[in-house]
Amino acid sequence: MSLPRLRLERCTDLGGGLWRIDEGQARHLLKVLRAASGEELEGLGGGQRWRLKLEISAEGVFARTLYPIPEKGCPPRIVLLASLLKGNDFELLLKGVTEIGVSKIIPIAASRSVPRYSQEESIRKQLRWKRILEESTRQCGAPEIPELSPPASLDEVLETGLPPLRIAGFLEERAVPIGSVSPKAEAVVAIGPEGDWDDQEKQLLLHAGFCPVRLGPFVLKACTAAVVACSYLVLAWEAVALGENRGKKVPDPGPGMPDEPV
Numbered sequence: 001m002s003l004p005r006l007r008l009e010r011c012t013d014l015g016g017g018l019w020r021i022d023e024g025q026a027r028h029l030l031k032v033l034r035a036a037s038g039e040e041l042e043g044l045g046g047g048q049r050w051r052l053k054l055e056i057s058a059e060g061v062f063a064r065t066l067y068p069i070p071e072k073g074c075p076p077r078i079v080l081l082a083s084l085l086k087g088n089d090f091e092l093l094l095k096g097v098t099e100i101g102v103s104k105i106i107p108i109a110a111s112r113s114v115p116r117y118s119q120e121e122s123i124r125k126q127l128r129w130k131r132i133l134e135e136s137t138r139q140c141g142a143p144e145i146p147e148l149s150p151p152a153s154l155d156e157v158l159e160t161g162l163p164p165l166r167i168a169g170f171l172e173e174r175a176v177p178i179g180s181v182s183p184k185a186e187a188v189v190a191i192g193p194e195g196d197w198d199d200q201e202k203q204l205l206l207h208a209g210f211c212p213v214r215l216g217p218f219v220l221k222a223c224t225a226a227v228v229a230c231s232y233l234v235l236a237w238e239a240v241a242l243g244e245n246r247g248k249k250v251p252d253p254g255p256g257m258p259d260e261p262v
Contacts, residue, residue: 002042002141003040003041003042003051004029004033004035004039004041004042005041005042005043005044005138005139005141006019006021006025006029006041006042006043006044006052006063006138007025007044007045007134007137007138007145008043008044008045008046008050009045009145010022010024010025011025011043011063014062017064017065018055018062018063018064018065019043019052019062019063019064019065020060020061020062021060021061021062021063026060026061029041029054029061030056030061035054036054036056037054037055037056037057038053038054038055039053039054040052040053040054040066041053041054041063042069042141043063043065044137044138044141044142044143044144045143046143046144047143047144048068048069048071048143049068049069049071049141049143050065050066050067050068050069051065051066051067051068051069052064052065052066053066071143073238073241073242074185074241075101075234075237075238076101076183076184076185076186076187076233076234076237077103077104077163077185077186077187078100078101078102078103078104078186078187078188078189078230078233078234079102079103079104079105079106079162079163079186079187079188079189080097080102080104080105080106080188080189080191080226080230081106081108081154081157081188081189081190081191082097082105082106082107082108082191082222082226083107083108083109083110083112083113083191083192083193083197083222084107084108084109084110084113084114084115084151084193085113085114085115085193085194085222085223086114086115086194089221089222089223090107090115090129090223091128091129091132092223093222093223093226093227094129094132094133094136095132095136096223096224096226096227097146097226097227097230098133098136098137098140098142098145098146099136099139099140099142100227100230100231100234101142101230101234102146102230103144103146103147104146104147104148104149105133105146105147105148105149106149106152106157107129107148107149107150107151107152108151108152108153108154108157108190109151109152109153110154110192110193110197110198110201111198111200111201112192112193112194112195112196112197112198113193114193114194117151122150122151126148126150129148130145130148133145133146133148154190154197154201154204154205155204158204158205158208162188162208163184163186163187163188164184164186164209165181165183165184165186165187165188166187166188166190166205166208166209166210166211167181167187167188167189167190167210167211167212167213167229168189168190168191168192168197168202168205168210168211168212168213169189169190169191169192169212169213169214169215169225169229170192170196170197170202170212170213170214171196171214171219172196172212174212175212175213175214176211176212176213176214177213177214178213178214178215178228178229178232179232181211181213181232181233181236182236183232183233183236183237183240184237185237187233188210189226189229189230189233190205190210191222191225191226191229192222193222194221194222213229215228215229216228
């Protein structure tokens with residue numbers, strides 16, 4: 001069973017490895033999780049995970065640092081260009097790609113994106129999206145909260161500095177299987193709205209050096225497509241970083257494992 005998790009950015013660093021837990025997270029620990037003084041917690045912040053001990057006194061609710069938790073591997077830095085989606089699909093997308101380990105998310109106001117936000121609505125949405133990202137990191141244990149940019153048009157974003165490995169989901173025959181793309185330590189993924197990018201947006205992406213990819217034999221919802229594309233890049237890079245080769249024979253697990261399916 002995983003330990004209760006805290007976002008340390010919301011806590012006050014008192015020095016000497018002691019943190020004052022903010023009111024919201026303290027209330028969740030005590031009222032919802034029924035945590036008691038002396039229990040261990042996991043702290044997330046600054047790209048690092050920490051083992052903590054809960055301390056409750058008349059002065060407040062605190063967490064004391066015990067030791068850092070070593071990270072496994074070195075995940076790639078993935079920038080996601082995610083078209084705005086209707087309903088709660090965009091929020092599902094945010095949760096899914098945060099669990100995968102995306103580093104930065106740039107919402108794209110594509111021509112076929114249904115949502116059209118006023119400036120005031122956009123500000124409210126961004127605040128809600130940031131809360132969703134933070135809550136998702138606490139659920140999955142990601143040490144860093146993905147950076148969230150304000151919504152922008154595709155042509156504006158393509159003029160900014162993006163990683164050299166660039167792939168875009170396309171619903172057409174010229175798209176290559178995503179499995180044929182060699183993963184890199186940095187990549188950018190562009191996922192269009194329901195119904196795909198329009199022709200002008202596809203040309204913009206191709207001109208900017210994006211490789212059109214398909215994400216399987218069937219048509220995926222946009223929120224699913226984002227998770228699938230980012231998952232491939234993370235897992236494929238993990239295999240490269242571990243020195244694994246595609247098609248390498250799996251070692252014999254030894255006695256105790258059946259040779260035939262059960």
